[in-house]
Amino acid sequence: MGITSSLITGLSGLSSNQAQLDVIGNNIANVNTVGYKSSQMEFKSQFSQNFSLGSAPNGDLGGTNPQQVGMGVTTGSISRNFNDGSRDITGVNSNLAMEGPGFFVLRDPNGQFFTRDGSFLLNSLNQLVSANGQHVEGFGIDSNYNVVPGVLQDITVPIGSLTVADATTSVSMTGNLNTGGPLPTQVSDLTMNQPLYVSDGAGGVTGTAPTSADLLTNMADGSGNLYFNAGDTLTMGGTVGSRSVAAKTLTVTSTTTLGDLQSFMSGSLGINTGTGANGSIATTPGVSLATGGTVPAGAVALTVDGNPGTANDIALNSNSLSVTSGSGTTMPFSWTKNATADGESIATSTTVYDSLGTAVNVNLVASLISRSATGATWQYYATSPDGASTGANLNEAVGMGTMTFDTSGHLVSTSNNSVNIDRTGTGATPNLLFNLDFSGISALSDTSSSLASNKQDGLPKGTLTNYQIETTGIIKGSFSNGASRTLGQIAVASFRNDQGLIDNGNNTWQAGPNSGTAVISAPGEFNTGHVVSGALELSNVDLSSEFVKLISASTGFSASSRVITTSNQLLQELLSAAR
Secondary structure, three states: OOHHHHHHHHHHHHHHHHHHHHHHHHHHHOOOOOOOOOEEEEEEEOOEEEEEOOEOOEOOEOOEOOEEEEOOEEEEEEEEOOOOOOEEEOOOOOEEEEEOOOEEEEEEOOEEEEEOOOEOEEOOOOEEEOOOOOEEEEEEEOOOOOEEEEEEEEOEOOOOOOEEEEOOOEEEEEEEOOOOOOOOOOOOEEEEOOOEEEEOOOOOEOOOOOOOOOEHHHEEOOOOOEOOOOOOEEEEOOEEOOEEOOOEEEEOOOOOEHHHHHHHHHHHOOOOOOOOOOOOOOOOOEEEEEOOOOOOOOOEEEEEEOOOOHHHOEEOOOOOEEEEEOOEEEOOOOEEEEEOOOOOEEEEEEEEEOOOOOEEEEEEEEEEEEEEOOEEEEEEEEEOOOOOOOHHHOOOEEEEEEEEEOOOOOEEEEEOOEEEEEOOOOOOOOEEEEEEEEEEEEOOOOOOOEEEEEEEOOEEEEEEEEEEEOOOOEEEEEEOOOOEEEEEEEOEEEOOOHHHOEEEEOOEEEOOOOOOOOEEEOOOOOOOOEEEEOEEEOOOOOHHHHHHHHHHHHHHHHHHHHHHHHHHHHHHHHHHHHO
């Protein structure tokens, strides 16, 4: 062993401490880098020169220990501290911080990368990207806004462009129905004052009373004057209870029958003609053909019979049924009201929505039908002016059912509590089908009945206006119509050995040979941490610790240089003695 060995030993100290200074300097330089993980260097001694390996005790000798002189120091490893850094609350929804293990997943044309830097933003295409323009990866959703796990894709948050609407499936009703009110004894009964005859085609009439199968273009007055011609437009209106019926039209063709007119009138007025529609009142609801009595022989009169309850009372006048032809609009018909609907009832209106978010109006009438020793029965009638069917197929009546109450006024049962509105041809789902929930209604004796809709689950068209990201990575969108929908889920990656990741610069890592394959999942799965929205993870560099290491490395460097200086002086002395 010579003096030159100490030179080599000192040099190794210089090199190792210089590397330590590089690591410390890099940590200090990145003290404000978002998501930065500090590094630390471990030293290890180099191999030693062996003068003796020592000997075991033998006889009178107690044994000797090894005699070795080290040959300096070398870098053992440089490891990362992947502990969490503190969080900076930014309030920006797209800023994300990881709380616990895991990395955000990024993608660009060069492959897949991983980061703890969650300073993300939305680009011009509403894609969530990193500050370097790399796409943030996550899981998409299906048509029902459910997350589709396992399939990575670029995360998009379409602010201002995504619209949603929900068709109504349930309407909740509230109120009190006055079971002590009067029972119905009659329904509306009206007769058209102008009898209808069958034209003989020669300016007279046949003398045979019309039937529903006769053509409307053959209907005439007693002198043979035709009431209707092909191409005429009939407009039907009127009043039901306190509600004005929206005007509906029927175009007369060469095949339109008197029965078509009957259906059109009944449908326009929203008369429910279903079985049991009038309860115990022995009247057939709808528009029928009357003969006999004051109706002349060989003619019929149109008779309108409504449903029970004062809120179902029908009023018609000379303006209720008009005829528009090339010569203008005439109102040739008038009506006589034979009976007025009576009985305790209450009416209300509500708005529901079809699958496109279009508002659809619904009118509801509840009428007391019967009382007994076990309680009371009420019947509801639902009508809507916004059904798609027209002409003879028009029918504003869209639902009817019963509500049965016990003697304490509690709802016992309901029947046929579904409403079906035809939306064919509107672009929406053809059948707007929803249930009426009457569980919030009581039936106690009171001075008056009350009925209202207090909740429905449909939504009009709404546009995505804002979003938030939950701790599970779920992205929830808020829409202008009050809806909230899942837009996707942020993905996170975990590794068997985080220390094996390769630093790619720009706050990103790549999988390395010793890191293991990335396990990509939702936050909180596979021992990953959670996401904190509106925050960034700061660098986890501990400046006080780095300054202490800086002093230690500087001292080690200076001491190693002194070893080299001393060894050099000894060599110079040796050379001088040799001269």
